[in-house]
Amino acid sequence: MFCSFRRVCLTAAWGLGLVFFAITSAKSGFSQERDDVIPPLDIFKTMASDLQPDGWITFQELDGKQIVSFAPIMSLRCRLKEIRYSVDSKDLDQSFPIPECDREYPFQVEPDSIHQPYIIEFDGGTVQALAVQLTWDDDSKSDIAYYEPCRDVDSTPCAYPLGSNL
Numbered sequence: 001m002f003c004s005f006r007r008v009c010l011t012a013a014w015g016l017g018l019v020f021f022a023i024t025s026a027k028s029g030f031s032q033e034r035d036d037v038i039p040p041l042d043i044f045k046t047m048a049s050d051l052q053p054d055g056w057i058t059f060q061e062l063d064g065k066q067i068v069s070f071a072p073i074m075s076l077r078c079r080l081k082e083i084r085y086s087v088d089s090k091d092l093d094q095s096f097p098i099p100e101c102d103r104e105y106p107f108q109v110e111p112d113s114i115h116q117p118y119i120i121e122f123d124g125g126t127v128q129a130l131a132v133q134l135t136w137d138d139d140s141k142s143d144i145a146y147y148e149p150c151r152d153v154d155s156t157p158c159a160y161p162l163g164s165n166l
Helices: 002-027 041-051
Strands: 058-062 065-069 080-087 094-096 119-123 130-136 145-148 160-163
Touching: 041 130
Parallel strands: none
Antiparallel strands: 058 065, 065 119, 080 094, 080 130, 130 145, 145 160
8 A cells, every 4th residue: 555655646747747847848948839748858767767766667466366566667658768677687678669659649558458468477475576677768778677576465566675685
């Protein structure tokens, strides 16, 4: 519950940052008629750093399946070039597809789309840890984040950060 409250607070803070960005952009000569301007990459990187302790991904157990959801990081997809990940290793040998950016609403994650295409399903209890690295649109890379499923989480989405101990 604390993680959910924290995410709500972070989302509110990001919203205020976007309002500030819109106001300063208007003062800098951007027309308010432009609705396709994506905020600077630094804002996205800051948001990713703020999200990292709570999880760029979540684990969930449903109907005997282990669901790994990338939805928490999808709000940053407009500046992401690639999401690399690996299951139970540091290899980063797989890539997660990044959905198309909605330039009018760059941070929006559609509620109807939370379950697809943002998830990967495994047999229940299969994944012990997941490594994730983000590649930004300027080809810079994030640090690798490591997560494990929260214990006894059942159907509540959750991830526990492992640091670099995978």
